[in-house]
């Protein structure tokens with residue numbers, strides 16, 4: 152027998168399609184807040200959002216006579232007809248979210264527009280209106296969703312643990328905070344404030360707020376534009392990497408996406424700067440005109456297709472390289488300042504504190520949140536917060552504010568390549584470190600790491616170039632290989648020739664080297680060859696770029712010995728050679744060649760500032 156479902160059942164089924172998990176609710180509500188022009192958004196959840204979700208904003212609010220309409224299916228203020236679909240600029244436009252959410256929870260709306268003195272309250276449970284009343288509340292909208300899926304037990308069973316649900320909500324809110332640095336976004340989980348961004352539009356600072364200032368301190372900011380694609384980025388230098396891509400976040404036109412294409416651009420930028428299996432930290436914000444990509448290839452919209460993938464790869468790669476070639480990429484020697492000290496220092500200078508964070512408005516934001524909390528709680532006797540809880544939350548806000556003060560301030564510019572010609576040489580210490588300076592900074596070079604980098608790049612340049620610079624040997628070098636390696640001779644012999652060695656067979660398993668690359672000393676060549684030939688047996692095809700890089704990196708290390716004292720001329724030569732390197736700031740293994748201490752670091756140490 153075919154039956155028509157009653158309205159309430161049909162609504163629940165439809166709701167299930169929009170709302171799968173607490174995350175879906177948070178997403179819809181936050182997107183509505185952004186569409187409403189909010190400058191502040193607070194998201195609060197309890198028990199992973201299963202028992203309680205609150206989203207408060209200071210957006211345009213909903214007029215009293217429109218509140219009920221907002222909860223009707225296909226009710227939206229964002230499109231009027233089908234033609235509008237093409238020119239839609241808002242985030243959500245199906246007009247289904249509120250209807251769906253209200254059908255499967257106990258929903259409470261508190262809202263006020265700027266134009267009216269009083270706001271409105273509406274309580275809906277399982278799609279039924281329970282209460283509507285005028286109420287005093289601040290401008291903007293608060294939505295409280297309690298007991299999600301209370302009337303659809305089957306759905307409830309599919310919920311994951313509290314922590315799994317909350318972590319996906321937190322991750323989403325974090326991404327939104329990064330995408331909208333000019334909106335103040337606060338995240339509260341089980342009564343604890345996890346973060347509060349300051350809404351000043353500074354992405355570097357927002358990253359510091361959302362992750363840690365220690366991590367953010369290590370990031371190099373840059374902005375790069377080419378072929379109509381703009382990349383704003385915060386990336387780690389070669390000295391800082393992770394074992395997974397977890398710290399790589401990409402936004403394209405404000406939306407978080409996963410992208411193999413962007414990853415490729417990153418890989419190319421770091422190819423000779425990091426070991427295999429290590430990943431840089433990268434926050435990339437890419438702006439590209441919407442006609443150059445397809446965002447509808449996957450329903451979750453985390454995937455996009457770029458029509459010109461090479462342009463994206465190249466712009467990402469070049470942008471990152473400008474950052475990695477700048478002075479900022481030189482790691483700083485820093486005293487580990489406890490955040491507490493930092494606040495103490497700044498207390499002497501109240502103006503600085505005010506500049507760093509707008510405490511008053513943060514607190515007034517809190518007051519406002521508290522106000523709207525109060526109005527919610529006053530209606531609901533079960534959850535009235537005790538005085539103590541309010542005090543505790545206030546304490547948390549203070550901590551959040553103090554954290555904010557200690558965050559580094561970033562300025563994003565197009566980075567300039569490091570100017571080697573402005574370096575003054577001061578001398579060499581411990582037979583290992585060279586000290587230099589320019590106007591504002593003292594540098595130390597690890598001469599061994601630098602030499603390794605130069606050796607490696609000269610070798611690889613020669614390998615790639617058709618012109619070889621060789622020097623004949625008076626006494627040839629000879630070496631032997633295994634039978635297996637002899638069999639594979641065609642694989643590696645040409646590699647050595649391309650690097651600038653001339654060699655011929657000399658007995659069944661021996662080779663004789665009569666010429667070596669111009670830039671190598673005899674002993675370097677010997678050590679290089681012996682390490683190189685040791686390595687060739689372990690790989691299938693050493694002409695493969697990655698493999699070759701690996702073998703050469705290792706062999707360069709073997710060849711370059713920690714040398715002793717250098718003359719001033721030799722130091723000058725080392726610096727000129729480094730300047731010619733593609734990647735002067737780290738050895739092929741990713742160790743830094745340079746570290747620096749700035750004048751202001753020194754002044755801080757001597758307590759001058």
Ligand code: ADP
Pocket residue numbers: 179183184187208210211212213221222226227228229243244245246247248249250292
């Ligand atoms: P949609 O966002 O697709 O229009 P929703 O069901 O999410 O549909 O919301 C319905 C309507 O309610 C919106 O079009 C908007 O007019 C109003 N609305 C929802 N949330 C807010 C908010 N936070 N501030 C102001 N208006 C809102």
Ligand code: MG
Pocket residue numbers: 179182183243244246248249
């Ligand atoms: Mg919506």
